[in-house]
Amino acid sequence: MQFRNPISTGNYIRHIRSYAFLITMAVSIYGAFTFVPTPDASYATLRFGAYTGVYNAVWVSHVSATMLSVFLSLVGFFLVQGSIKKDADLGIGQLMGATVMSNTRYLFSKVCSNFLLLATIAVIAIGMSVVLTVLYSDDPTITLHTFILPYLMITIPSLFCVAVFSIFFEVLFFEQRIVQYILFFGLFLGTLLYTPEGQTNLLSTDMLGVHYITQMLEQQVQTQLPNADTLMNIGFIAAIEEPDAMISFSAIPFSLLFVGSRVLWMLLCCALLIGGSFIFHRFSLQSKYDENEVVVEEDTEESAQFGHSFLQHRAAQMGGLFSLIIIELKLLYKQNSYWQHLAVIAGFIFMFRSSLDIAHTYVLPLLWALQLTKWSGLVTREYTYNNHCFSSTAYLPIQRVFMAKVLAGLAVAIGLALPLLLRYGIAANFEAIINISIGGVAMVSCAVLLGTLTKSGKLFEVLFIVILYANLNQIAFVDYFGAMHATMQHTIMLLVMSVVMMALAIYRKTFDYE
Amino acid sequence: MNLELDTITKKYNANKYGVHDFSLEINAGILGLLGPNGAGKSTVLKMIATLSKPSSGSIKLNGKDIRKHPNVMRKTLGYLPQDFGVYPELTPPEFLAYIGAMKGLGGKALTLRVDALLEELNLSTHRKTPLGQVSGGMKQRVGIAQALLNDPEVLILDEPTVGLDPEERLRFGALLSDLAYDKIVLLSSHIVSDIESIADQVAIMNQGNLVAYGAQEEITTLAAGKVFETMIAKQAVTDFKKQHTVVSSYRSDASCKVRYIADKLIENSQAVTASLEDAFIYLTKQPSYAIS
Ligand SMILES: Nc1ncnc2c1ncn2[C@@H]1O[C@H](COP(=O)(O)OP(=O)(O)O)[C@@H](O)[C@H]1O
Numbered sequence A: 001m002q003f004r005n006p007i008s009t010g011n012y013i014r015h016i017r018s019y020a021f022l023i024t025m026a027v028s029i030y031g032a033f034t035f036v037p038t039p040d041a042s043y044a045t046l047r048f049g050a051y052t053g054v055y056n057a058v059w060v061s062h063v064s065a066t067m068l069s070v071f072l073s074l075v076g077f078f079l080v081q082g083s084i085k086k087d088a089d090l091g092i093g094q095l096m097g098a099t100v101m102s103n104t105r106y107l108f109s110k111v112c113s114n115f116l117l118l119a120t121i122a123v124i125a126i127g128m129s130v131v132l133t134v135l136y137s138d139d140p141t142i143t144l145h146t147f148i149l150p151y152l153m154i155t156i157p158s159l160f161c162v163a164v165f166s167i168f169f170e171v172l173f174f175e176q177r178i179v180q181y182i183l184f185f186g187l188f189l190g191t192l193l194y195t196p197e198g199q200t201n202l203l204s205t206d207m208l209g210v211h212y213i214t215q216m217l218e219q220q221v222q223t224q225l226p227n228a229d230t231l232m233n234i235g236f237i238a239a240i241e242e243p244d245a246m247i248s249f250s251a252i253p254f255s256l257l258f259v260g261s262r263v264l265w266m267l268l269c270c271a272l273l274i275g276g277s278f279i280f281h282r283f284s285l286q287s288k289y290d291e292n293e294v295v296v297e298e299d300t301e302e303s304a305q306f307g308h309s310f311l312q313h314r315a316a317q318m319g320g321l322f323s324l325i326i327i328e329l330k331l332l333y334k335q336n337s338y339w340q341h342l343a344v345i346a347g348f349i350f351m352f353r354s355s356l357d358i359a360h361t362y363v364l365p366l367l368w369a370l371q372l373t374k375w376s377g378l379v380t381r382e383y384t385y386n387n388h389c390f391s392s393t394a395y396l397p398i399q400r401v402f403m404a405k406v407l408a409g410l411a412v413a414i415g416l417a418l419p420l421l422l423r424y425g426i427a428a429n430f431e432a433i434i435n436i437s438i439g440g441v442a443m444v445s446c447a448v449l450l451g452t453l454t455k456s457g458k459l460f461e462v463l464f465i466v467i468l469y470a471n472l473n474q475i476a477f478v479d480y481f482g483a484m485h486a487t488m489q490h491t492i493m494l495l496v497m498s499v500v501m502m503a504l505a506i507y508r509k510t511f512d513y514e
Numbered sequence B: 001m002n003l004e005l006d007t008i009t010k011k012y013n014a015n016k017y018g019v020h021d022f023s024l025e026i027n028a029g030i031l032g033l034l035g036p037n038g039a040g041k042s043t044v045l046k047m048i049a050t051l052s053k054p055s056s057g058s059i060k061l062n063g064k065d066i067r068k069h070p071n072v073m074r075k076t077l078g079y080l081p082q083d084f085g086v087y088p089e090l091t092p093p094e095f096l097a098y099i100g101a102m103k104g105l106g107g108k109a110l111t112l113r114v115d116a117l118l119e120e121l122n123l124s125t126h127r128k129t130p131l132g133q134v135s136g137g138m139k140q141r142v143g144i145a146q147a148l149l150n151d152p153e154v155l156i157l158d159e160p161t162v163g164l165d166p167e168e169r170l171r172f173g174a175l176l177s178d179l180a181y182d183k184i185v186l187l188s189s190h191i192v193s194d195i196e197s198i199a200d201q202v203a204i205m206n207q208g209n210l211v212a213y214g215a216q217e218e219i220t221t222l223a224a225g226k227v228f229e230t231m232i233a234k235q236a237v238t239d240f241k242k243q244h245t246v247v248s249s250y251r252s253d254a255s256c257k258v259r260y261i262a263d264k265l266i267e268n269s270q271a272v273t274a275s276l277e278d279a280f281i282y283l284t285k286q287p288s289y290a291i292s
């Protein structure tokens, strides 16, 4: 037992102290603010036909618990994922591997710290909700236990499941981050969309626990307004002309069956983790190489002569940016696994064969998403692998080394869009070509800025996934690659933003070299 | 070649100095920087390598302040950090080509040089092994090779012999001697024997300060007349170590031969000729001695 706490707390503290966490905290406060629109807001997040709730403690806690369960699960996974890899990179894992600690205990301690982290964010958001209720509600009385209950029943179990899956998928697919991302994205969408309507079962597919609460709220609407159109709508729903009709909701009761289904999900997750502990590599990653490592050292007699033939070969000082870009591209290429090559080829075929609209709206962002780690790692991999000292002592580190990374990243973005660009070229749609190119520039600038600020690719990845989710839901506001008939204004704004982000990144980078 | 460190200080925070008022002038040749762990060796070397900037003082290469013009240094620098990582998916030649490109090298000549360096550092049998799979010593040799890629005029090696076996150390020493005649080579270590066989000049650091600087013989004379040997009973060793500064002890059957440093002779001891090791211990392990 004595091992569990130091490991979880160590992990937890490492995160809490990071710059990325500060940003996450700011974002979660902002999230809490937007999840339950204030009475004067021009959008809704949960609506039944034309009806939303009266802004009171019940409405705020129920809606924000629901929204938090959905969004923090999605974002949170990407935030906490990779903690085993981190241990391996830092060598801590190998130390652990040599102790008596069992796999199960290690994995659970990892889950604990990830869960703790997500719970911290949730607590901040809950605090924010309390403040909002007091500020905006006509009836600012808060009964603490009815306020907290939805979070306890819905949000917290979801976060626990997410924490488990973040570890479980890493146990299964240690090296392949993208596979883990895809699996979780699938699980998330699957449990969110698939769960059938109707009676709650003990064996519910609803991992996020949001169906029960929305159904119960919907029932209240239906009893109060038996004849109205009360079709439920969840997400960020844009302004409608006439103000929403208000309904005063009462706290929903959490049935034993529902509570049971939440507990069952958590137990299921624990069981998964225990299963995972049987196949966990326990950081013996090196051992699989030892067999190949045939140590054929040079003949010692030969090594006694000191010829230093390398002194005769003086490498030419070229200083060219181009050769550096080529070698950066090679490095990016080598990071691909076999199936990632296949995925790119498949993506190219889809881009050629599907309709222009589909290719632009769906295939392009998905193909970019598959190569997400290339951009997030562009300026951060040297920190992950602790060899930034080489680039910072290189000749002209910003003008050459940093720029080469940026341009290589851009080349990958454009390269992946090439079939689409070709088709637009043939169709003489140059506006679309410009939009896609600027989209690539914006994405790379964003990756580079967040990477230089946080020295980690995490933040960019989280942001990218959230935007991807919005892209797939056709939300025009975040359409950075011009698939939804972007206006000129939109394009120019994007370009300006890219330039600003890139300038900030370069500005920040100069401090690294001081 | 001339490198001048003028009263450089590195302050990490309000009351933590990495290096304090450190001055040194170096011309071509091999300078060994010797000091116990935490003495500030890496801190000094990082500042010379333009990885960090001194809080005060100046570093000049051939008269040019590298704080203002870091690229003057970077252009001719070879630097082996104390610890560094590699990209696991690259093989040694690929990694070297990558670092070479960062240094602004390229073309056929780079390929030839990489080949020759791999040969020289005994890495040619592992040309195709990804770096994620090589041993620690091999990674260290790749690190040394990368520092030599651009024919550096200033070569900075932070604890380079870590992970090398005795044979490789010999080879490495000879390699440095051949390189150093018109270049500045700076290497650090906390092990005297590593420096002893290689360095022309030695600088000894302790707790962020330079405590001695000169040729090996000059440094050794600082401990002259203060080194003794005596035989004591095995059980008495622990107590003896508490009371005196012990350099080394050799156990035989019942007794133990102890080499120690003291201002004056203790009974049953005999004075012996001081070595660099003795001087190092004398200068760094004895806070009570005023060092002039
Ligand atoms: N980034 C840092 N922040 C604060 N203190 C540091 C930092 N780097 C080194 N130090 C401190 O400076 C002193 C000198 O460290 P270092 O130069 O690494 O010693 P050496 O290389 O001789 O072992 C040590 O006491 C160390 O704790």
Ligand SMILES: [Mg+2]
Binding pocket: B041, B042, B043, B082, B158
């Ligand atoms: Mg050091």
